[in-house]
Amino acid sequence: MRLSSGKLLHAVGLTAVVLFSLFPFYWMVAASFKTQADILASPPVWVFTPTLQNYADIFADTKVSGAIINSLIVATSSTVLAVLLGAPAAFALARYDFRGKSDLWFWFISNRMISPIVLALPVYLLAIQVGLLDTHLVLILIYLTFNLPIVVWICTDQFKSIPSDLEQAARLDGANQFIIFRKIYLPLGAPGIAVSAIFSFIFSWNELLYALVLTRRNVQTAPVVATSFMSGYELPWGKIMATGTVIVLPVTIFALIVSRHMVRGLTMGATK
């Protein structure tokens, strides 16, 4: 088969896309396997003898492992809470007609647009007053401001696609709305609920500003600890990049799972 110039150009273009997407990520992972001397080498080295020392160091460091556990606790709890609160709301938005419904829906969705710094200031003051500063709870709750909208949006969309005959049949059998929600919508809407949960988890896991402002020593999350390495003279680059890799790896896997829904999730359906 002859490789035409058009095909060649296409292949080169696609290869460039792959390199573009992966290079910074690759450079971080490579650095995580380098010694400090290799990282500081000028010009940078491309071929090196990999070492696992950086990973051994960060897993021995209770600060890093503690931060990852904190991130897990906060992201999981906030996700569970967002689904518990959001899925019923999505059911109501998908299935009932009532006045002000579209305004309510807009209000849910518009929460995603608000800059964290707007809420971080007052929540900081409130958290001091009620003694919630530096607790998991304050992060779990504040993360609902961006997790609830995503759950409500994706689940409403999903629930709307469930055929209503099932519901009518159940109603004839005497099922009330709560049973219909639990026995029909939850199981049939499970894929959408799962996607929205993964998105909530990713957003919570990646969040820095709230975590930076609302935590001190006890509840620092993984991004906060990774950021905190960035002061002082001799930066431990290998450890920093190993920490970065450990932080990014789980979310990347999750993101690949929901990659087909990525655009819908990030745009909240702006492109139908």
Added chain:
Amino acid sequence: MSEAPTRPNRGYGRWTPAWFLAPAVLALLLIGIYPTIFALVTSFRRYNITRPRDGFPFIGFENYISVLTDSTFWSSLFLTAQFYVTVLPIQIMLGLIIALLLHKPGMGLLKSLARVTLVVPLATTYAVVGLIGRLIFNRDFGVANQLFEAIGVGKIDWLSSPTGAFAAIAIMDIWQWTPFCALIFLAGLSMVPGEIEEAARLETSSKLALLRYVQLPYLLPGLTAVMILRSADVLKLFDMVFVMTRGGPGSATDLISIYIQRVGFRIFDLGTASAQAILLLIITIIISRLYIRLFYREVH
């Protein structure tokens, strides 16, 4: 109202929706609205927590006046706008090129691989993007300078010169968000009905004409979405820039979120910072109303 309701039995009572909605609505009101009101109140007070002895007296619009006459506030808003108009055209252009590459038939495996790898920048934790930026753009051992020297540009003082730092955060943002534009445009391209595209390909061999007359109408909704969503995101942009430059050198990368964070949590002038935050909220509300008006007019 006076007549007896004669609507068909829908299988639920009037208040049933409320039972399903109440938990989520109450939670968002408590977590979202209550702090916003608190911020509004704080914005009318002198509220510096490093000087609690002064108390936190009401001072009317004094904070707002000092914010609106603060040239740093305006310059960080201006810088944010500048950042937006710098990164957005590049993200749109690159995104469109990538989308067209991915839309083109053939190259099955390589194409799937390219599509999958686009997810990686989007998923990378923003703070970690900043860490990577610090590594790549280091003056001495950064790989960016190695690549630039290879093409004969020479060493650039990325993170410690104003232009260099601005360029560095722009490049990292372009890396992270171009895939998003590409995926949106790809979705738009796949909406073009197959027959129409085939017919157009037979009519003309010009790729540009195809893009302009056949594909563009399907790309426009996505383009609007990108512009509005990215403008909201740039107003929020904090994590990556904070990690990479902390707003410096000087105020070269002092975007609006970074500046407000500094006033609030470094100088602890929460009254002024609250006024700034409320102004930012007003800007955001205007943008999100625009967003809703453009996209959701026909929904429901």
